[in-house]
Amino acid sequence: MKKLLFGANQILTCESKSKGYKTGSELKDVGLLSSHSIVIEDGFIKDIIPNNSIKDFSDYEIIDVSGKIVLPGLIECHTHLAFAGNRSDEFKMKLDGVSYEEIALKGGGILKTVDSVRNISVTDLFSLMKLRVNEFISQGVTSLEIKSGYGLNFENEIKQLHAIKLIDETYPIDIIPTFLGAHTYPNEFKSNHTAYIDEIIERMIPYISKNKLAVFCDAFCEKTAFTADEVDTIFNVAQQYGLKLRLHTDQFNAIGGIDVALKYNSATVDHLEVIDDDGINKLSGKEIVSVLFPGMSFFLNHQYAPARKLIDSNCIVALSTDYNPGSSNILNLHLVMQIAALKMKMSIEEIINSVTINAAKALLISDKVGSIEIGKQADFAVFDTDNYADIIYNVGRNLNCMTIKNGFVIYSS
Numbered sequence: 507m508k509k510l511l512f513g514a515n516q517i518l519t520c521e522s523k524s525k526g527y528k529t530g531s532e533l534k535d536v537g538l539l540s541s542h543s544i545v546i547e548d549g550f551i552k553d554i555i556p557n558n559s560i561k562d563f564s565d566y567e568i569i570d571v572s573g574k575i576v577l578p579g580l581i582e583c584h585t586h587l588a589f590a591g592n593r594s595d596e597f598k599m600k601l602d603g604v605s606y607e608e609i610a611l612k613g614g615g616i617l618k619t620v621d622s623v624r625n626i627s628v629t630d631l632f633s634l635m636k637l638r639v640n641e642f643i644s645q646g647v648t649s650l651e652i653k654s655g656y657g658l659n660f661e662n663e664i665k666q667l668h669a670i671k672l673i674d675e676t677y678p679i680d681i682i683p684t685f686l687g688a689h690t691y692p693n694e695f696k697s698n699h700t701a702y703i704d705e706i707i708e709r710m711i712p713y714i715s716k717n718k719l720a721v722f723c724d725a726f727c728e729k730t731a732f733t734a735d736e737v738d739t740i741f742n743v744a745q746q747y748g749l750k751l752r753l754h755t756d757q758f759n760a761i762g763g764i765d766v767a768l769k770y771n772s773a774t775v776d777h778l779e780v781i782d783d784d785g786i787n788k789l790s791g792k793e794i795v796s797v798l799f800p801g802m803s804f805f806l807n808h809q810y811a812p813a814r815k816l817i818d819s820n821c822i823v824a825l826s827t828d829y830n831p832g833s834s835n836i837l838n839l840h841l842v843m844q845i846a847a848l849k850m851k852m853s854i855e856e857i858i859n860s861v862t863i864n865a866a867k868a869l870l871i872s873d874k875v876g877s878i879e880i881g882k883q884a885d886f887a888v889f890d891t892d893n894y895a896d897i898i899y900n901v902g903r904n905l906n907c908m909t910i911k912n913g914f915v916i917y918s919s
C-alpha cells in the first residue's frame with residue numbers, strides 16, 4: 507500500500523536539478539513548497555502533490571505531519587563516534603588555556619582515546635555507540651558517517667570497523683564507514699613513521715578492502731599527524747584498493763593537504779579553519795566538498811573556517827558536527843547549524859542545504875538521498891513548527907519530532 511506523508515505546512519525539497527550539490531547563489535534556495543504532501547511507494551518518493559488535491563485518502567496509509575515542516579533526512583557526514591573513554595580532564599586544561607595541539611604533543615588527545623578504545627570489547631564499544639546513534643536519529647539524521655581512527659593498529663582499527671558494521675546491521679539508517687588508520691602515529695611507531703605507514707598500506711587497507719569494512723579512507727594531514735607526502739603514499743594505495751578518499755586538512759596548519767586531496771580526486775577536504783586564499787582558489791569550481799565544523803571551532807575556541815569566502819568562491823560547502831571526544835564533544839547537529847548561522851555568517855537556507863544535499867554529496871550518495879525528489883529514498887526529518895527559520899532560531903533545542911527512513915517512521919517524540 508502506498509503511504510502519504512500528509513499535510514505539511516512547508517516542504518524544503520533542497521533539490522539541486524539533478525546536479526547532486528549546490529554552490530554559490532543556488533544555496534539560497536531550499537526548494538520551498540507550501541501545503542504539499544508526499545506519496546511514498548516501496549520506500550521511495552513517488553510524487554509530491556498539493557494538500558488540497560487529495561480527494562481519496564483510502565488509497566493510502568497516512569503519516570500525519572499536518573502543519574509541520576518536512577526536510578530531507580539530515581545527512582551527518584563526518585563523525586568519530588566509535589570512541590570510548592572520556593577527555594574531560596583535557597577539556598579542563600583547555601579552559602585553563604592549554605591548547606589542543608599542546609595536549610596532543612604531550613601524548614594526550616587522540617592517543618588518550620586510543621588507550622580507551624584498545625581496552626574495550628567490541629560489544630561494549632557497540633553499546634556506547636548505540637546511545638550516540640539514537641541521539642542523531644532523534645535529530646532527524648537518516649545517513650551517518652562513522653570513522654575508525656582510535657585503534658591505530660590492525661586489531662583495534664578492525665575492531666572499530668566491526669562495531670560500525672554492527673551499528674549498520676542494527677539500525678535502518680544508512681551508515682557510511684570510514685577507515686582513519688592515519689589519524690595520528692601510535693606511541694609504538696612514534697619514531698618509525700615508515701613502519702606504521704607500511705602497516706596501513708600492506709595490512710590494514712588490503713584487509714579492509716577485501717572484507718568491505720569501509721567505503722572511505724581518511725587521513726589527518728597536520729604537523730602533529732601525517733605530512734602531505736605520507737598522505738600521498740596512503741591515498742595512492744587506498745585508491746588502488748577501491749576505497750574512496752577524504753582528508754582532514756588545514757585545521758591548525760596548511761601543509762599541503764589540499765594539493766594531495768585534489769591530486770587523488772578526494773570526495774572532501776574537512777576542517778579548513780586555516781585555509782588561505784590560495785587554498786580557496788584551488789577548491790573553487792571543483793567537485794570536492796569542503797566539510798566545515800563550526801561546533802569544533804566553538805568547542806576549542808579556534809578560528810572558524812571561512813564559510814562565506816568558500817561559498818562566494820563557488821566551493822561546495824557541507825556542515826557536520828565532527829563529533830569526537832577531544833575537539834568537538836557536541837552530539838548535536840542542530841546546535842552546529844545554529845553556530846554556523848551565528849558565527850560563520852551563513853544564511854538559514856545555506857545551512858539547510860549544507861546538511862542535506864551537500865552533505866550527501868560529501869558521502870557520494872546525493873543520487874539517492876539529501877533532497878526530496880521523485881525517485882529518491884523516502885527519508886525525512888519532520889520539525890514541529892510551521893516556519894523553517896525556527897529550526898535555527900531555537901538555539902540548543904531539538905524541534906525534530908519525527909524521523910522517517912525509507913518510508914518508515916523510525917523515531918517520533
Ligand code: NIG
Nearest residue numbers: 616726754828830831832833
Ligand atoms: O576531526 N583532527 C583530527 N581528528 C579529530 C579530533 C579527534 C580527537 O581529538 O579525538 C577532528 O577534530
Ligand code: FE
Nearest residue numbers: 584586754828
Ligand atoms: Fe574529524
